[in-house]
Amino acid sequence: MYCLTTQYSLLNTNRMFDSNSYLNMELMRFTTAGSVDDGKSTLIGRLLYDSKSIFEDQLENIKATSERRGESYVNLALLTDGLRAEREQGITIDVAYRYFSTPKRKFIIADTPGHIQYTRNMVTGASTANLAIILVDARNGVVEQTRRHSLIASLLGIPHIAVCINKMDLVDYSQEQYDKIVRDYRDFAARLKVKDIHFLPISALHGDNVVTRSAKMPWYEGVTLLYLLETVHIAGDTNHIDARFPVQYVIRPYNDEFHDYRGYAGRLSGGVLRPGDKVTVLPSGFQSTIKAIELDGKQLEEAFAPMSVTILLNDDIDISRGDMIVRDNNKPQVEQDIEAMICWMGDQPLRPGGKYALKHTTRDARAVVKDIKYKLDISTLHRITENPEIAANDIGRITVRTTAPLMYDPYTRNRETGSFILIDEGTNVTVGAGIILD
Amino acid sequence: MSLSLNHLKTLESEAIYVIREAAAQFQNPCILFSGGKDSIAVTYLAKKAFYPAAIPFPLIHIDTGHNFPETIAYRDQLVASLGVRLIVGSVQESIDKARVAEEKGFNASRIRLQTTTLLDTIEEFKFDCALGGARRDEEKARAKERFFSHRDEFGQWDPKNQRPELWNLFNGRKHVGEHFRVFPISNWTELDVWQYMAMEGIELPSLYFAHKRKVFERDGVLLAESEHIPMKPTEQPTEQLVRFRTIGDITSTGATVSAAATIDEIIQEVASTRVTERGGRADDKRSETSMEDRKKEGYF
Numbered sequence: 064m065y066c067l068t069t070q071y072s073l074l075n076t077n078r079m080f081d082s083n084s085y086l087n088m089e090l091m092r093f094t095t096a097g098s099v100d101d102g103k104s105t106l107i108g109r110l111l112y113d114s115k116s117i118f119e120d121q122l123e124n125i126k127a128t129s130e131r132r133g134e135s136y137v138n139l140a141l142l143t144d145g146l147r148a149e150r151e152q153g154i155t156i157d158v159a160y161r162y163f164s165t166p167k168r169k170f171i172i173a174d175t176p177g178h179i180q181y182t183r184n185m186v187t188g189a190s191t192a193n194l195a196i197i198l199v200d201a202r203n204g205v206v207e208q209t210r211r212h213s214l215i216a217s218l219l220g221i222p223h224i225a226v227c228i229n230k231m232d233l234v235d236y237s238q239e240q241y242d243k244i245v246r247d248y249r250d251f252a253a254r255l256k257v258k259d260i261h262f263l264p265i266s267a268l269h270g271d272n273v274v275t276r277s278a279k280m281p282w283y284e285g286v287t288l289l290y291l292l293e294t295v296h297i298a299g300d301t302n303h304i305d306a307r308f309p310v311q312y313v314i315r316p317y318n319d320e321f322h323d324y325r326g327y328a329g330r331l332s333g334g335v336l337r338p339g340d341k342v343t344v345l346p347s348g349f350q351s352t353i354k355a356i357e358l359d360g361k362q363l364e365e366a367f368a369p370m371s372v373t374i375l376l377n378d379d380i381d382i383s384r385g386d387m388i389v390r391d392n393n394k395p396q397v398e399q400d401i402e403a404m405i406c407w408m409g410d411q412p413l414r415p416g417g418k419y420a421l422k423h424t425t426r427d428a429r430a431v432v433k434d435i436k437y438k439l440d441i442s443t444l445h446r447i448t449e450n451p452e453i454a455a456n457d458i459g460r461i462t463v464r465t466t467a468p469l470m471y472d473p474y475t476r477n478r479e480t481g482s483f484i485l486i487d488e489g490t491n492v493t494v495g496a497g498i499i500l501d
Numbered sequence: 502m503s504l505s506l507n508h509l510k511t512l513e514s515e516a517i518y519v520i521r522e523a524a525a526q527f528q529n530p531c532i533l534f535s536g537g538k539d540s541i542a543v544t545y546l547a548k549k550a551f552y553p554a555a556i557p558f559p560l561i562h563i564d565t566g567h568n569f570p571e572t573i574a575y576r577d578q579l580v581a582s583l584g585v586r587l588i589v590g591s592v593q594e595s596i597d598k599a600r601v602a603e604e605k606g607f608n609a610s611r612i613r614l615q616t617t618t619l620l621d622t623i624e625e626f627k628f629d630c631a632l633g634g635a636r637r638d639e640e641k642a643r644a645k646e647r648f649f650s651h652r653d654e655f656g657q658w659d660p661k662n663q664r665p666e667l668w669n670l671f672n673g674r675k676h677v678g679e680h681f682r683v684f685p686i687s688n689w690t691e692l693d694v695w696q697y698m699a700m701e702g703i704e705l706p707s708l709y710f711a712h713k714r715k716v717f718e719r720d721g722v723l724l725a726e727s728e729h730i731p732m733k734p735t736e737q738p739t740e741q742l743v744r745f746r747t748i749g750d751i752t753s754t755g756a757t758v759s760a761a762a763t764i765d766e767i768i769q770e771v772a773s774t775r776v777t778e779r780g781g782r783a784d785d786k787r788s789e790t791s792m793e794d795r796k797k798e799g800y801f
Contacts, residue, residue, distance in 0.1 A: 085696050085768075090508035157663060159644045160637045162690045169508040171688055183665055190667045298505040312521045316554040324553060330518045330669075335504065358517075359549040367504045371517040371550070384525055408665050422670045425525070484670045491674040493664045 094173040094188040096212035097198035106267035116163035182456035183408040189219035217255035232266040306334030308388040309424035326373040332479035335367040351378040385426035409494030413453040423483035436460040473501040516685035526673035527630035534560040536572035537748040539634030559586035565611040567729040575706040590622035620656040642793035654678040656799030699764040722755035
């Protein structure tokens with residue numbers, strides 16, 4: 064049963080922001096992972112409701128639907144389950160995106176379903192997230208699902224993890240139980256590469272430590288979940304060291320006023336670029352200097368990831384979509400043989416020796432699978448090397464050779480230049496998500 | 502020196518990236534232009550994305566014939582100022598050619614008929630990509646939409662079998678006869694759109710701002726008095742100070758009582774409102790999944 068009465072006043076004050084304060088708001092993306100009954104919907108419902116992002120007509124609508132179905136409480140899962148089949152079957156099929164904001168940040172939640180197409184959906188949601196919320200049922204502690212979620216979060220390089228130990232109300236708000244789960248999780252997580260882990264004892268149902276501090280857990284000295292979401296440092300999640308500018312589109316106006324204009328349009332995948340910088344264009348290796356950086360006719364003093372801009376160079380050289388502009392003194396690797404972890408999403412298993420279309424930054428190539436090194440047992444992290452078959456929702460390590468060189472960085476250094484997708488050339492469906500290794 | 506972007510600049514950068522990606526991956530894209538603020542935002546972002554070149558695709562307006570005159574005036578002025586081509590797909594023509602039949606009764610609407618006109622227009626001009634201003638926060642079926650959304654040769658959306666969208670890698674590969682819908686402002690909320698309009702000083706149709714108008718109530722929705730909506734004897738129009746939160750076909754766009762006359766006042770109003778934007782759209786009230794059903798058929 065979801066209580067919709069508490070904390071209502073909070074956001075009434077929150078929303079009364081002055082007219083320009085929103086110009087200082089940051090954008091943060093997070094994903095929620097949890098198995099079927101761990102209260103994920105309730106937690107999202109709580110965040111949306113307490114941040115005043117559930118509207119009256121939405122609430123009326125799900126109340127009416129719940130009543131019609133004879134459910135004894137307002138089923139907040141109906142908020143995120145948008146498709147007819149999902150509502151009929153009471154399951155979530157696909158990643159749903161939800162939005163809420165506080166005066167400090169705008170949040171994008173990628174809400175990923177717990178069971179169906181599990182790895183595929185979580186990988187999709189995790190690929191752009193700054194933070195993952197991993198829910199653990201306080202009664203059950205760290206279970207197989209927790210380990211799977213955490214492995215994917217770490218593999219996909221999510222910079223921050225918030226382990227929410229939920230349903231504390233059902234274990235009498237026991238510090239002892241909480242400490243034990245934290246210890247178990249730390250033991251397991253020591254094998255993962257996660258930079259920043261936070262633990263929070265919560266009750267999503269009653270709102271303890273979600274938006275307001277819980278009076279029932281005076282022993283907990285940490286912050287609330289919303290406070291963490293609002294304050295965790297995300298500016299450092301973007302690589303501002305290695306300048307990478309994949310060329311997306313060449314702008315040629317074909318009019319008298321801008322007769323010789325040749326602008327390279329794209330979005331920085333990393334680093335900072337300024338007019339005057341000495342740059343190299345890859346893969347050709349031609350060198351030039353930046354004449355101007357602009358957007359919509361306005362000249363910029365600098366551009367940094369993830370800004371979309373147009374770059375003009377001082378020399379007239381041949382550059383097209385798929386090329387990459389970088390600084391002379393900081394270049395990515397340029398290779399045709401790529402070592403990667405692959406998260407498989409295709410209905411047919413990955414074919415050893417198979418050929419696929421490959422997309423990496425703005426570059427298209429074809430790739431042949433040279434070798435499958437192992438498949439990962441997602442629960443135990445054990446490597447299966449004997450006849451590994453990588454089927455839907457499996458993760459494994461592969462080597463691919465590409466028809467054209469890729470300009471890449473290891474995924475751990477840059478999530479955009481370190482990732483690619485594989486596409487089945489017959490069906491055009493995206494079948495694999497690749498994470499490039501060192 | 503601070504290397505961080507505010508949320509509006511981040512959303513702008515993402516939208517421009519998506520628009521440029523559509524221009525690069527497709528042969529013949531177009532922008533679906535309704536005259537509403539979301540398609541205005543997409544058009545404005547497209548101008549930014551390609552400046553100083555002109556927007557490399559035409560605007561498509563699927564015209565139900567039941568327009569607010571203000572929408573058409575704004576559309577024509579915008580087209581002239583941007584130097585883009587405008588293609589109008591007419592629902593009236595589809596009715597005249599007997600491609601579709603007009604709905605009957607007091608709640609007759611041409612919303613659903615638009616789908617046929619839209620798909621016919623896409624086929625006639627061989628568009629392989631149509632950019633639209635749909636946002637995921639608008640409606641529950643739209644919350645599941647991709648940036649690059651595949652449509653089969655019948656223009657249908659298959660929500661249960663969508664391509665996963667990873668990182669910023671958009672897969673626009675398709676077979677002959679299929680097309681894509683691309684939604685650059687997927688991640689924007691209503692409030693984001695308004696804040697962006699304020700930040701950029703974008704001019705909008707007067708319908709969005711408070712004005713006096715004769716309206717009447719039907720099924721909880723305030724509709725504008727118009728020759729296109731037959732009124733029941735019990736329905737009495739009264740003059741009220743109203744504005745529109747969304748702008749579509751006049752028969753299904755509900756007004757809200759409001760005194761918000763500037764973008765800043767609208768931002769304050771939207772920030773404190775308790776009803777969703779599409780709560781005033783009669784077309785969405787037809788059934789719990791009416792948007793999903795229309796989208797599957799090929800609607801916007």
